[in-house]
Amino acid sequence: MKMNAAGWIGVIIGGLGGLIGMTVAIMASPVFGSIFALVFIVVFGGVFWSFFIKPAMVRSKLAKTGVPATAKIVSLADTGVTVNMNPQIKLTLEVTPPMGAPYMVEMKQVISRLDTASYAPGNILSVIVDPNDKNLIELNTDGGGSSYGGSSYGGGNTVAAQNTVPTGPWAGMGADEANKRLLDLNTQNVALMSSGEPGKAIVLKYTWMGIYVGPENNQVAQLDLEVLPQSGSTFKAQTICVIKATSVSKYQPGAEIFVAYDRNDNSKVTVTHS
Numbered sequence: 001m002k003m004n005a006a007g008w009i010g011v012i013i014g015g016l017g018g019l020i021g022m023t024v025a026i027m028a029s030p031v032f033g034s035i036f037a038l039v040f041i042v043v044f045g046g047v048f049w050s051f052f053i054k055p056a057m058v059r060s061k062l063a064k065t066g067v068p069a070t071a072k073i074v075s076l077a078d079t080g081v082t083v084n085m086n087p088q089i090k091l092t093l094e095v096t097p098p099m100g101a102p103y104m105v106e107m108k109q110v111i112s113r114l115d116t117a118s119y120a121p122g123n124i125l126s127v128i129v130d131p132n133d134k135n136l137i138e139l140n141t142d143g144g145g146s147s148y149g150g151s152s153y154g155g156g157n158t159v160a161a162q163n164t165v166p167t168g169p170w171a172g173m174g175a176d177e178a179n180k181r182l183l184d185l186n187t188q189n190v191a192l193m194s195s196g197e198p199g200k201a202i203v204l205k206y207t208w209m210g211i212y213v214g215p216e217n218n219q220v221a222q223l224d225l226e227v228l229p230q231s232g233s234t235f236k237a238q239t240i241c242v243i244k245a246t247s248v249s250k251y252q253p254g255a256e257i258f259v260a261y262d263r264n265d266n267s268k269v270t271v272t273h274s
Contacts, residue, residue, distance in 0.1 A: 066128035068140055068166055070208045071095045073123050074104070083110045089119060095137065096167065097129060105135055118249045124206050126219065168209030169222055169240075178211065182220065185240055189270040196260035198272065201225040201237075203255045206248075209240070217245045227261055227269060237261070237269040 071093040081088040088110045096102045111119060119125075130136035165173045170181070205224035213220060222240050229235075239259075243251050251257060251271075262268035 166210035
């Protein structure tokens with residue numbers, strides 16, 4: 001979470017207050033004032049390093065070398081620290097990189113106090129990881145990363161020609177082919193929404209495909225579903241669709257969603273509210 005203007009003003013005021021306090025303390029009592037000054041510098045410097053300098057260095061490195069991946073929240077804990085009235089939490093994540101086996105990693109993250117629901121165990125997060133250092137990771141809040149751009153249905157941002165899909169069922173697919181498939185899927189899904197049978201479904205698995213759509217960084221995901229038709233037996237199906245960035249947490253395993261399906265071909269299913 002990036003510090004806003006109010007947060008920086010608070011840091012600056014706190015630093016100036018500490019400097020004034022050190023000066024007054026040293027003038028009043030050189031020995032005890034010097035001890036106070038040393039303690040202040042160590043404490044304030046440690047906090048400034050942990051919350052500002054180190055995260056900025058990580059962001060700078062990952063902006064150049066990082067690759068997008070997904071991470072499942074295994075557990076979280078409150079650290080008891082707040083920054084600009086927002087809590088810092090400790091996350092245990094199961095990261096699925098574009099290549100290689102999933103692995104576990106821990107990280108601390110300051111989150112908005114209004115967005116705590118997005119960090120429940122089981123939720124899937126978009127992250128940026130260093131391919132050379134698995135422990136170097138940050139949440140991908142802006143669709144960044146050097147290996148893969150965005151992709152869109154008809155216009156908007158498109159995948160750079162030299163890039164490939166990093167993860168999911170299309171992993172390794174070239175950008176041009178991925179864009180073509182997205183356009184074809186969009187056409188099929190729009191038709192299915194208008195002619196298909198409406199119903200509900202339970203999400204069994206959410207697989208982010210490493211593709212973002214549009215300036216809002218909506219995710220292209222494959223959903224494994226248990227479809228609950230209005231009449232007839234339940235059945236399992238898969239669908240690839242675009243999920244709004246603000247709604248990703250609503251499409252995690254166990255969630256009930258709205259779908260449309262072909263009554264003559266149960267393999268054709270699409271999400272109707274994303």
